[in-house]
Amino acid sequence: GDSVTQMEGPVTLSEEAFLTINCTYTATGYPSLFWYVQYPGEGLQLLLKATKADDKGSNKGFEATYRKETTSFHLEKGSVQVSDSAVYFCAGANSKLTFGKGITLSVRP
Amino acid sequence: EAGVVQSPRYKIIEKKQPVAFWCNPISGHNTLYWYRQNLGQGPELLIRYENEEAVDDSQLPKDRFSAERLKGVDSTLKIQPAELGDSAVYLCASSLYGGSNEQFFGPGTRLTVL
Numbered sequence: 296g297d298s299v300t301q302m303e304g305p306v307t308l309s310e311e312a313f314l315t316i317n318c319t320y321t322a323t324g325y326p327s328l329f330w331y332v333q334y335p336g337e338g339l340q341l342l343l344k345a346t347k348a349d350d351k352g353s354n355k356g357f358e359a360t361y362r363k364e365t366t367s368f369h370l371e372k373g374s375v376q377v378s379d380s381a382v383y384f385c386a387g388a389n390s391k392l393t394f395g396k397g398i399t400l401s402v403r404p
Numbered sequence: 405e406a407g408v409v410q411s412p413r414y415k416i417i418e419k420k421q422p423v424a425f426w427c428n429p430i431s432g433h434n435t436l437y438w439y440r441q442n443l444g445q446g447p448e449l450l451i452r453y454e455n456e457e458a459v460d461d462s463q464l465p466k467d468r469f470s471a472e473r474l475k476g477v478d479s480t481l482k483i484q485p486a487e488l489g490d491s492a493v494y495l496c497a498s499s500l501y502g503g504s505n506e507q508f509f510g511p512g513t514r515l516t517v518l
Contacts (some may be wrong), residue, residue: 299446331509338408339447339495339509384446391460392437392507394446 297322297393301385304398308375316370316398318359318385326387328361328368333382333397342383375402406430408510410496416516422484425513429478429498436473437507438481439495447495453479454502491517
Protein backbone atom coordinates (compact mmCIF):
# COMPACT_ATOMS: atom_id res chain seq x y z
CA GLY A 296 0.00 0.00 0.00
CA ASP A 297 0.89 3.66 -0.14
CA SER A 298 3.21 5.05 2.50
CA VAL A 299 4.65 8.43 3.45
CA THR A 300 7.93 8.81 5.32
CA GLN A 301 8.88 11.97 7.16
CA MET A 302 12.19 12.83 8.79
CA GLU A 303 12.41 12.17 12.51
CA GLY A 304 11.76 14.99 14.90
CA PRO A 305 11.35 17.09 16.88
CA VAL A 306 12.99 20.09 15.25
CA THR A 307 13.95 23.21 17.19
CA LEU A 308 15.05 26.34 15.35
CA SER A 309 15.75 29.95 16.17
CA GLU A 310 13.54 32.61 14.66
CA GLU A 311 14.53 33.57 11.08
CA ALA A 312 16.34 30.26 10.52
CA PHE A 313 15.88 28.25 7.32
CA LEU A 314 13.57 25.25 7.57
CA THR A 315 13.56 22.01 5.61
CA ILE A 316 11.34 19.04 6.52
CA ASN A 317 11.90 15.99 4.36
CA CYS A 318 9.08 13.84 3.01
CA THR A 319 9.19 10.92 0.62
CA TYR A 320 6.36 8.77 -0.60
CA THR A 321 5.81 5.29 -1.96
CA ALA A 322 2.67 4.82 -4.00
CA THR A 323 1.08 3.36 -7.07
CA GLY A 324 1.24 5.98 -9.75
CA TYR A 325 1.61 9.63 -8.85
CA PRO A 326 -0.65 10.71 -6.02
CA SER A 327 -1.50 14.27 -5.09
CA LEU A 328 0.72 15.44 -2.24
CA PHE A 329 -0.10 17.65 0.71
CA TRP A 330 1.38 19.29 3.75
CA TYR A 331 -1.00 19.69 6.68
CA VAL A 332 -0.25 21.69 9.83
CA GLN A 333 -1.67 21.34 13.31
CA TYR A 334 -1.23 24.34 15.57
CA PRO A 335 -1.47 23.80 19.34
CA GLY A 336 -5.06 23.16 20.37
CA GLU A 337 -6.37 23.28 16.81
CA GLY A 338 -7.40 20.81 14.12
CA LEU A 339 -5.41 19.79 11.06
CA GLN A 340 -5.44 22.34 8.29
CA LEU A 341 -4.12 22.21 4.77
CA LEU A 342 -0.92 24.19 4.33
CA LEU A 343 -0.18 23.53 0.67
CA LYS A 344 -0.58 20.92 -2.04
CA ALA A 345 0.67 19.76 -5.45
CA THR A 346 -1.25 17.53 -7.80
CA LYS A 347 1.35 16.59 -10.41
CA ALA A 348 5.08 16.30 -10.99
CA ASP A 349 7.08 19.56 -10.84
CA ASP A 350 4.14 21.42 -9.32
CA LYS A 351 5.14 23.78 -6.52
CA GLY A 352 2.74 24.40 -3.68
CA SER A 353 3.17 27.53 -1.60
CA ASN A 354 1.42 29.25 1.29
CA LYS A 355 2.41 31.51 4.22
CA GLY A 356 6.04 31.54 3.03
CA PHE A 357 6.24 27.74 2.90
CA GLU A 358 7.02 25.92 -0.35
CA ALA A 359 7.22 22.32 -1.51
CA THR A 360 7.93 20.93 -4.98
CA TYR A 361 6.62 17.59 -6.23
CA ARG A 362 9.75 15.72 -7.37
CA LYS A 363 8.76 12.63 -9.30
CA GLU A 364 12.35 11.46 -9.86
CA THR A 365 13.07 11.32 -6.11
CA THR A 366 9.45 10.73 -5.00
CA SER A 367 9.84 13.62 -2.58
CA PHE A 368 7.85 16.63 -1.39
CA HIS A 369 10.14 18.45 1.03
CA LEU A 370 8.75 21.45 2.91
CA GLU A 371 10.87 24.61 3.06
CA LYS A 372 10.66 28.08 4.52
CA GLY A 373 13.34 30.68 4.25
CA SER A 374 12.76 32.40 7.61
CA VAL A 375 10.66 30.76 10.31
CA GLN A 376 8.70 32.63 12.94
CA VAL A 377 7.68 31.70 16.46
CA SER A 378 4.10 31.42 15.16
CA ASP A 379 5.19 28.56 12.87
CA SER A 380 5.59 26.30 15.88
CA ALA A 381 3.27 23.37 15.17
CA VAL A 382 3.13 19.76 14.04
CA TYR A 383 3.58 19.25 10.29
CA PHE A 384 2.21 16.24 8.42
CA CYS A 385 3.08 15.17 4.90
CA ALA A 386 0.35 13.22 3.11
CA GLY A 387 -0.33 11.60 -0.23
CA ALA A 388 -3.65 10.76 -1.86
CA ASN A 389 -4.56 8.16 -4.42
CA SER A 390 -7.91 6.71 -3.46
CA LYS A 391 -7.40 7.80 0.14
CA LEU A 392 -5.21 10.16 2.14
CA THR A 393 -2.14 8.54 3.71
CA PHE A 394 -0.27 10.53 6.34
CA GLY A 395 3.28 10.47 7.61
CA LYS A 396 3.95 10.40 11.34
CA GLY A 397 4.27 14.15 11.64
CA ILE A 398 7.08 16.26 12.98
CA THR A 399 6.98 18.83 15.75
CA LEU A 400 8.60 22.17 14.97
CA SER A 401 9.46 24.55 17.79
CA VAL A 402 10.74 28.02 16.94
CA ARG A 403 12.37 29.98 19.72
CA PRO A 404 12.63 33.78 19.76
CA GLU B 405 -18.31 29.46 6.66
CA ALA B 406 -18.53 27.12 9.64
CA GLY B 407 -15.94 24.38 9.79
CA VAL B 408 -16.30 20.72 10.68
CA VAL B 409 -17.87 20.42 14.12
CA GLN B 410 -17.15 17.54 16.46
CA SER B 411 -18.37 16.69 19.93
CA PRO B 412 -17.42 16.02 22.57
CA ARG B 413 -13.89 17.42 22.52
CA TYR B 414 -12.76 15.14 25.33
CA LYS B 415 -14.11 11.88 26.71
CA ILE B 416 -12.85 9.71 29.54
CA ILE B 417 -14.43 6.31 30.06
CA GLU B 418 -13.63 3.01 31.69
CA LYS B 419 -12.86 -0.01 29.56
CA LYS B 420 -15.83 -2.06 28.39
CA GLN B 421 -18.04 1.02 28.37
CA PRO B 422 -19.63 2.32 25.16
CA VAL B 423 -18.79 5.71 23.67
CA ALA B 424 -20.05 7.74 20.73
CA PHE B 425 -18.62 10.64 18.77
CA TRP B 426 -20.58 13.05 16.64
CA CYS B 427 -19.54 15.01 13.56
CA ASN B 428 -21.24 17.68 11.49
CA PRO B 429 -19.39 18.30 8.21
CA ILE B 430 -19.15 21.51 6.24
CA SER B 431 -22.43 22.28 4.53
CA GLY B 432 -22.55 20.88 1.01
CA HIS B 433 -19.68 18.43 1.49
CA ASN B 434 -20.72 15.04 0.19
CA THR B 435 -17.78 13.07 1.53
CA LEU B 436 -17.19 12.46 5.22
CA TYR B 437 -14.24 10.68 6.80
CA TRP B 438 -13.45 9.32 10.26
CA TYR B 439 -9.80 8.98 11.23
CA ARG B 440 -8.03 7.71 14.32
CA GLN B 441 -4.80 9.39 15.39
CA ASN B 442 -2.65 7.58 17.92
CA LEU B 443 -0.11 9.53 19.95
CA GLY B 444 2.91 10.44 17.85
CA GLN B 445 1.37 9.15 14.64
CA GLY B 446 -0.44 10.54 11.65
CA PRO B 447 -4.19 10.06 11.22
CA GLU B 448 -5.35 6.72 9.82
CA LEU B 449 -8.60 6.36 7.92
CA LEU B 450 -11.33 4.33 9.58
CA ILE B 451 -14.24 4.91 7.23
CA ARG B 452 -15.28 7.10 4.31
CA TYR B 453 -18.82 8.04 3.35
CA GLU B 454 -20.07 9.31 0.03
CA ASN B 455 -23.39 10.85 1.04
CA GLU B 456 -24.99 8.17 3.21
CA GLU B 457 -23.07 5.24 1.74
CA ALA B 458 -19.96 3.83 3.42
CA VAL B 459 -17.65 3.34 0.42
CA ASP B 460 -14.48 2.39 2.31
CA ASP B 461 -14.70 0.78 5.75
CA SER B 462 -11.87 -1.68 5.28
CA GLN B 463 -9.91 -0.28 8.26
CA LEU B 464 -12.86 -0.13 10.65
CA PRO B 465 -12.66 -2.82 13.37
CA LYS B 466 -16.19 -4.03 12.87
CA ASP B 467 -16.34 -6.20 15.95
CA ARG B 468 -16.56 -3.16 18.19
CA PHE B 469 -16.76 -0.08 15.97
CA SER B 470 -19.78 1.11 14.05
CA ALA B 471 -20.65 4.28 12.19
CA GLU B 472 -23.63 5.80 10.52
CA ARG B 473 -24.41 8.81 8.41
CA LEU B 474 -28.16 9.02 8.25
CA LYS B 475 -29.51 11.43 5.64
CA GLY B 476 -25.98 11.96 4.34
CA VAL B 477 -25.18 14.89 6.61
CA ASP B 478 -23.92 14.42 10.16
CA SER B 479 -22.35 11.20 11.35
CA THR B 480 -21.82 9.19 14.52
CA LEU B 481 -18.95 6.84 15.30
CA LYS B 482 -19.49 4.35 18.12
CA ILE B 483 -17.23 2.01 20.05
CA GLN B 484 -18.78 -0.76 22.10
CA PRO B 485 -17.15 -2.00 24.23
CA ALA B 486 -14.13 0.27 24.46
CA GLU B 487 -10.68 -1.20 25.12
CA LEU B 488 -7.56 0.41 26.55
CA GLY B 489 -5.98 0.48 23.08
CA ASP B 490 -8.78 2.65 21.75
CA SER B 491 -7.34 5.69 23.52
CA ALA B 492 -6.61 8.13 20.69
CA VAL B 493 -7.88 11.26 18.98
CA TYR B 494 -10.79 10.61 16.64
CA LEU B 495 -10.90 13.05 13.76
CA CYS B 496 -13.71 13.81 11.39
CA ALA B 497 -13.08 15.42 8.01
CA SER B 498 -15.19 16.36 5.03
CA SER B 499 -14.64 17.25 1.39
CA LEU B 500 -16.77 18.28 -1.55
CA TYR B 501 -16.22 14.86 -3.07
CA GLY B 502 -13.82 11.95 -2.67
CA GLY B 503 -10.48 11.22 -4.28
CA SER B 504 -7.68 13.72 -3.85
CA ASN B 505 -9.95 16.63 -3.13
CA GLU B 506 -8.95 18.80 -0.16
CA GLN B 507 -10.20 17.52 3.17
CA PHE B 508 -11.21 19.83 6.00
CA PHE B 509 -10.67 18.50 9.49
CA GLY B 510 -12.53 19.03 12.72
CA PRO B 511 -10.75 19.60 16.05
CA GLY B 512 -11.10 15.96 17.04
CA THR B 513 -12.32 14.08 20.10
CA ARG B 514 -9.63 12.94 22.51
CA LEU B 515 -10.69 9.60 24.00
CA THR B 516 -9.06 8.20 27.11
CA VAL B 517 -9.98 4.67 28.14
CA LEU B 518 -9.05 3.78 31.74
